[in-house]
Amino acid sequence: MTSTIFVLTLLSFQAPAAAPAIDNQRVQVREVDTEMVVSQYDSVWVSRKGEASFLPKGVKLKADGKGILIGLKDFKQDPLVNKSGYPLAFPRPGSKKLLEHARFIVWDYTWTPGVATPMHFHDKDVVVFYLEDGDLQSITPAGEKTVNEYRPGMARFNLRDRTHTETLIRGKQHAIITELK
Numbered sequence: 432m433t434s435t436i437f438v439l440t441l442l443s444f445q446a447p448a449a450a451p452a453i454d455n456q457r458v459q460v461r462e463v464d465t466e467m468v469v470s471q472y473d474s475v476w477v478s479r480k481g482e483a484s485f486l487p488k489g490v491k492l493k494a495d496g497k498g499i500l501i502g503l504k505d506f507k508q509d510p511l512v513n514k515s516g517y518p519l520a521f522p523r524p525g526s527k528k529l530l531e532h533a534r535f536i537v538w539d540y541t542w543t544p545g546v547a548t549p550m551h552f553h554d555k556d557v558v559v560f561y562l563e564d565g566d567l568q569s570i571t572p573a574g575e576k577t578v579n580e581y582r583p584g585m586a587r588f589n590l591r592d593r594t595h596t597e598t599l600i601r602g603k604q605h606a607i608i609t610e611l612k
Contacts, residue, residue, distance in 0.1 A: 459502035472502035542599035565602030
């Protein structure tokens with residue numbers, strides 16, 4: 432009689448990390464859900480609930496729901512001198528400072544439908560995490576118009592040295608904006 436022995440080996444597979452949503456010389460932005468995450472950079476955690484916190488390099492984050500982890504790369508860039516004649520983008524009327532650190536400032540802002548923000552100058556690069564479904568129209572001092580559609584959970588990196596105003600033209604829009612120092 433022949434016996435056959437089967438050996439079952441259970442392998443533990445770890446799904447590869449999703450590609451970053453944004454990866455440039457300043458930041459690496461990853462979408463995160465409730466899994467444990469260890470940051471390879473000093474990072475800013477921004478939740479879909481509109482909360483923000485600082486996460487030092489190597490510390491585990493247990494995300495309470497979905498959000499983004501903004502990894503702060505070792506790239507120092509001083510804010511630009513504002514020669515535009517317009518106020519800085521932040522603080523702006525209606526904005527709320529959530530968190531400040533030597534490397535960033537996190538702002539909470541909700542646009543009012545049909546009401547333009549004051550014309551403003553961005554002296555710092557920013558990561559914007561959109562929490563609502565709404566379209567923003569941007570207008571430069573020269574009158575150039577651009578309409579951008581934003582959905583909940585979208586993240587966008589915007590370079591400094593921009594002057595414009597924004598108006599919510601469709602839906603609702605609320606965002607957590609991280610200015611990089």
